[in-house]
């Protein structure tokens with residue numbers, strides 16, 4: 294019966310993909326030529342990221358005999374060169390590691406509020422939010438965590454020499470990398486910001502003419518910074534010359550990060566958040582990300598319904614997903630924040646019992662976010678990028694990293710060649726006022742010195758019978774959680790292949806605003822009409838997410854990169870014998 298409904302679902306998705314999908318969405322834009330989305334498979338390891346050069350940096354490390362954690366460090370640094378919109382050394386993120394022995398570790402390298410930060414720092418004398426202060430410029434930056442996080446992962450699990458892992462990024466910065474169409478367009482779009490943020494001109498041609506695909510971008514200052522990191526580890530960033538350059542930049546622009554903040558920054562190891570869904574085990578990022586908690590809460594609720602039998606993109610299945618998302622984003626805003634500062638009722642939020650209470654209010658009609666009344670909890674928290682990696686030994690890595698907004702605060706540290714994040718906007722700058730993703734937060738996520746701002750990043754690993762099955766993640770701010778939910782449902786409930794699941798259109802609801810956002814082509818006219826008749830407000834929007842997925846089948850890993858931005862999956866061919 295289950296097999297039959299899977300078959301029907303597959304047929305439906307194929308018909309939908311053929312007849313209503315935007316063909317551009319199943320062709321990766323990697324330059325002038327569109328490439329078909331396909332799996333790249335190997336028993337020896339797979340890397341999937343948004344950037345071909347970064348993916349190949351990871352493959353190079355795996356082929357040299359490094360493990361998945363070594364490769365993740367190399368990909369992370371390479372992305373800071375080849376995907377400056379979100380890849381970074383001036384931002385932060387979360388790395389989920391599952392070793393071949395089945396040990397799960399989460400490296401939290403989320404940025405922190407500087408010591409001088411306070412709850413009113415983005416408010417005027419009337420207590421109103423000063424527009425853009427938390428999003429643009431020097432005051433928008435938290436203390437970066439990426440270099441500390443990559444180093445911590447390396448210290449625990451890495452096997453090659455540290456400098457060998459930074460070397461591909463140095464080479465890409467020094468010898469340049471070739472921009473594709475999407476990157477050229479994105480970098481040309483920065484021209485309007487040059488007046489306020491002149492450091493962005495490092496991404497322009499000397500003659501200031503627009504970049505075209507094929508242009509080679511050199512980043513000499515960034516190469517020197519990376520070399521300091523290669524030679525000195527985190528000291529090459531959080532102390533010495535790089536720290537001085539950040540300090541000078543902050544003083545120039547009225548920012549708050551000090552040398553002391555940099556010296557004190559520590560990445561930390563946390564227990565991942567874990568749950569079960571229809572016989573699969575879900576492992577993901579715990580607070581200070583809301584990602585894994587919300588993901589598990591939504592899946593727990595959906596497990597109460599036979600979604601597969603309702604059918605892929607059936608009105609009942611879509612309606613239930615929306616209603617569960619609505620309820621969980623309310624919890625996100627009430628309870629989630631940095632666990633080092635607030636008590637989070639985590640075990641209750643991710644319990645099956647709580648999910649059963651939450652779904653009891655769902656009917657077949659649209660709910661209302663303004664009248665939502667989640668059961669009480671006893672007292673006890675879009676521009677990002679993701680990469681997934683497996684190796685020949687059976688280690689897996691799922692990393693999501695970000696500057697927050699595209700190109701972060703837009704501030705390039707003079708003389709150091711890298712962008713700083715605008716992650717302070719992920720705090721609730723004022724209770725009840727939405728951030729750049731429209732997310733409304735409460736006191737659990739209020740600004741405090743040294744606190745980590747709440748994230749939605751959800752690097753995730755799904756296992757079946759204790760064996761890794763999926764390694765998945767995506768950018769997309771508040772849509773990260775709902776994109777991962779959809780990938781899991783599409784594969785587990787609706788029987789889609791990895792290519793279909795990654796390519797198919799997405800929709801999103803986040804409690805407030807009370808709107809169902811969807812990509813072009815997501816809903817048929819009939820489904821749209823049915824949802825509107827139930828009372829849903831639907832709004833078409835730009836593409837959602839950029840999923841980097843690996844599915845493991847026995848000994849073989851198969852990677853698929855989302856066509857929305859045009860990334861690359863690549864598979865290891867030969868591993869050279871270690872010296």
Ligand code: GLY
Nearest residue numbers: 697748749750770
């Ligand atoms: N800055 C986006 C996130 O952390 O969710």
